[in-house]
Amino acid sequence: MKMQFENLKRYKSWLISAAITTAIGLWLISGQIGNENSDPDNAQVAKQETEARPGVRVRRQTAEEVTRTIAVNGRTAPARVVDINAETDGRIVAVGRERGDRLDRGDVIVRLDERDRHARLAQASATVKQRELEYAAREKLQGESYVSEAQLQEAAALLEAAKAELTRAELDINYMVISAPFDGALQERHVEIGDFVKRGDPVASFVDDRTLIVRASISEYDAHYVTKGEEGTAELATGEMVTGVVRYMAPVADEATRTFTVELAIDNSDGAYRAGMTAKLMIPGETVSAQRVSPSLLTLDDAGNLGVKTLNDAGVVEFYRADIVMSSSDGIWIAGLPHLMTIITVGQGFVNEGALVDAVPEDDIETAVAIKSGTQDD
Secondary structure: OHHHHHHHHHHHHHHHHHHHHHHHHHHHHHHHHHHHHHHHHHHHHHHHHHOOOOEEEEEEEEOEEEEEEEEEEEEEEEEEEEEEEOOOOEEEEEEOOOOOOEEOOOOEEEEEOOOOHHHHHHHHHHHHHHHHHHHHHHHHHHHOOOOOHHHHHHHHHHHHHHHHHHHHHHHHHHOOEEEOOOOEEEEEEOOOOOOEEOOOOEEEEEEEEEEEEEEEEEOHHHHOOOOOOOEEEEEEOOOOEEEEEEEEEOOOOOOOOOOEEEEEEEEOOOOOOOOOOEEEEEEEEEEEEEEEEOHHHOEEOOOOOEEEEEEOOOOEEEEEEOEEEEEEOOEEEEEOOOOEEEEEEEOHHHOOOOOEOEEEEHHHHHHHHHHHHHHHHO
16 A cells, blocks of 8 residues: 555656646747747848948038029010091092001001092181181170170180181091001001091001010919019010010909919010010019929829939938929929938939938049049049
8 A cells, every 4th residue: 555655656746747848848849939930020120131222322402592483375466456447538549558567656558538628628717717807896896885795705606616617627637647656567458549438437457566565374373473564584486585574464363264464565676576476474483492403303203293302311212292493504493392401313213212222422422533533643
């Protein structure tokens, strides 16, 4: 009985030892499996840390204050367009100019048949003299109480009527000649020799093309920055650049388009430019802070937006959409960028927004090239 107890005791100890050993083994195995599962992640991290980042060339630059140009398409037009009508009845007996001719103020366009106009003028003049004598006589008699006040007033009325008729006769003579109202060009002549015109009939269309206007429509936003009297520029369809002054800025927007009409007056005294041509109107707008970049630095993001890529202080690529303010021979000016920025000048097409890159400043490359060139010269 004692021996059986001892055997049972040894068997119990063996079971405890086996259980402990099994637990330790399972713990070791689980740890090994966990390590095996974490190895790929650790390896990937290590790989990312050891892999070389893409290299780009960068330039540090500061924004400048520039004036944005309001640029809209428009058309040239004469400064004035008038329809010349006959002011009396008569038959056309002579034409002075053909359509398209340039005229100075007072140049004859057409002449009407005067016929008995001079006789009417002489008759009206004689009537005035007669009425003057009658009035003078009655005035003298009225002072001697031989003529009443009513008779004197009647003579005065007849005199005034005679003077009015004389004035009409004189004007009628002047109306026989239809001339240019100002310096310009004869756009159309509606009559020929032999035509009979009545008072009010159209005779010619005349334009003032010594001054041309470039008329265009600008947006509600841009209208705030345009004022009458300021200078502007227009690029004609021929490529010529002309300067002028804003002569008109609409106070009220067009109800249909919600745009404002603006007119730029340009000198055309030599007749070098034609009305009706397409023109690009450019007027100074607001002053903004902008960065000047080369057009070659523009790139597209994943959404197809045009912009530039920069680096932040952590060396991460950032993308800014291009808000082009103006362009010149030196490059384009873009607003909406940081005042002080690091722009990617080489390699921007091979890196994406959010990528971590190795940046090499342009100044360092230029210095290295200069040193190498100096060494080779030695």
